[in-house]
Amino acid sequence: MNPCTFFKCLADDTRLKSLLLIAKTGEACVCDLMEALELDQPKTSRHLAQLRKCGILLDERRGKWVFYRLHPELPPWARNVIVEAAENNSLYFSDALNKLMASQSSTLNCC
Amino acid sequence: MNPCTFFKCLADDTRLKSLLLIAKTGEACVCDLMEALELDQPKTSRHLAQLRKCGILLDERRGKWVFYRLHPELPPWARNVIVEAAENNSLYFSDALNKLMASQSSTLNCC
DNA sequence: ATTACATATGCGATATTTCACATATGTAAA
DNA sequence: TTTACATATGTGAAATATCGCATATGTAAT
Numbered sequence: 001m002n003p004c005t006f007f008k009c010l011a012d013d014t015r016l017k018s019l020l021l022i023a024k025t026g027e028a029c030v031c032d033l034m035e036a037l038e039l040d041q042p043k044t045s046r047h048l049a050q051l052r053k054c055g056i057l058l059d060e061r062r063g064k065w066v067f068y069r070l071h072p073e074l075p076p077w078a079r080n081v082i083v084e085a086a087e088n089n090s091l092y093f094s095d096a097l098n099k100l101m102a103s104q105s106s107t108l109n110c111c
Numbered sequence: 112m113n114p115c116t117f118f119k120c121l122a123d124d125t126r127l128k129s130l131l132l133i134a135k136t137g138e139a140c141v142c143d144l145m146e147a148l149e150l151d152q153p154k155t156s157r158h159l160a161q162l163r164k165c166g167i168l169l170d171e172r173r174g175k176w177v178f179y180r181l182h183p184e185l186p187p188w189a190r191n192v193i194v195e196a197a198e199n200n201s202l203y204f205s206d207a208l209n210k211l212m213a214s215q216s217s218t219l220n221c222c
Numbered sequence: 223a224t225t226a227c228a229t230a231t232g233c234g235a236t237a238t239t240t241c242a243c244a245t246a247t248g249t250a251a252a
Numbered sequence: 253t254t255t256a257c258a259t260a261t262g263t264g265a266a267a268t269a270t271c272g273c274a275t276a277t278g279t280a281a282t
Contacts, residue, residue: 003200004127011122012240016115030259043241045260064249064258077199081192088188089114110258123270141229154271156230175228175279221228223282230277239268247260252253 001055001075009054010085014039014047017093018068020086021100022057027069028100029111036100056082065111112166112186120165121196125150125158128204129179131197132211133168138180139211140222147211167193176222 010016017037022028028036034044048068051057056078058071070079090097103109121127128148133139139147145155159179162168167189169182181190201208214220 003196003203004122004124007118007121007127007196008239010118011115013115014240016118031257040242041259042243042261045258046240049260061248061259066259075199077195080195084188084191085114085118088186092114119269125270142227151272152229153231153273156228157270160230172229172278177229225282226280228277228279230275232275233273235271235273237268237270239266241264241266243263243265245260245262247258249258250256252255 001078005054006056006078006081009051009056010081012047014043015051016085017096018044018047019051019056019070019082020089020093021096022068022070023082023086024097025100025104027067028104029065029067031065031110032100032103033068035103036096062111067111112189116165117167117189117192120162120167121192123158125154126162127196128207129155129158130162130167130181130193131200131204132207133179133181134193134197135208136211136215138178139215140176140178142176142221143211143214144179146214147207173222178222 010019014037018028018033021033021036030041030044030048033048034041037044048057048059052059052068055071056074057068060067060069070082121130125148129139129144132144132147141152141155141159144159145152148155159168159170163170163179166182167185168179171178171180181193
């Protein structure tokens with residue numbers, strides 16, 4: 001994991017918020033993320049794909065849905081960076097986090 | 112310190128290596144950094160200026176030279192990110208670090 | 223005041239990233 | 253097997269970042 005490549009992955013609002021949301025909640029599917037972040041589907045998917053290709057996220061398909069979580073083999077220092085960023089910038093993504101947790105706990109939710 | 116802005120600052124080879132070198136050595140002047148990184152002067156100065164304007168680095172002039180160090184008011188989480196990256200990616204900037212330490216300890220050095 | 227050296231910045235050219243739209247793929251229910 | 257839904261990706265346009273060169277500013281010695 002080249003550190004410059006790693007930081008490039010965090011250097012975008014969509015990707016960073018997606019990562020912080022996933023770090024906080026453990027995992028999330030694409031449809032919940034796009035609603036929480038108020039983004040269209042291709043944009044959400046593209047950024048998640050970039051994080052997956054860099055080895056930061058791991059995807060798992062369950063039926064129609066694809067869930068993303070932090071890659072278990074992510075180097076500890078890199079995981080710490082994400083977790084520390086999440087713990088110290090709650091205001092940056094609290095709106096999205098509230099929406100995401102509402103979706104995830106709702107029985108009306110798609111997945 | 113918006114976290115996305117912060118990570119954008121780390122998402123470039125010149126800036127990231129400069130930061131890791133400064134984190135390791137405490138401080139460095141522009142001329143030593145440009146030699147350690149084998150860059151021209153305007154490029155080195157430009158990237159340092161960006162880090163200064165974002166509040167990551169603090170500059171201090173001493174005679175003809177300008178020394179940069181991590182800004183003392185940098186939020187602890189952000190400082191930790193830089194320090195952790197430095198501690199866990201030595202191979203990424205070891206060449207530059209060796210050159211920088213050689214310059215800084217040499218009596219032949221300009222500053 | 224002039225010169226030499228260290229650092230900073232204006233600016234157009236180039237490279238890289240991101241976006242928006244269309245479309246493709248994958249899954250499951252009817 | 254048709255349909256609906258979820259996700260992924262091809263592609264060119266737009267936005268953004270970086271570079272290279274020239275030049276400006278700041279400091280100290282002569």
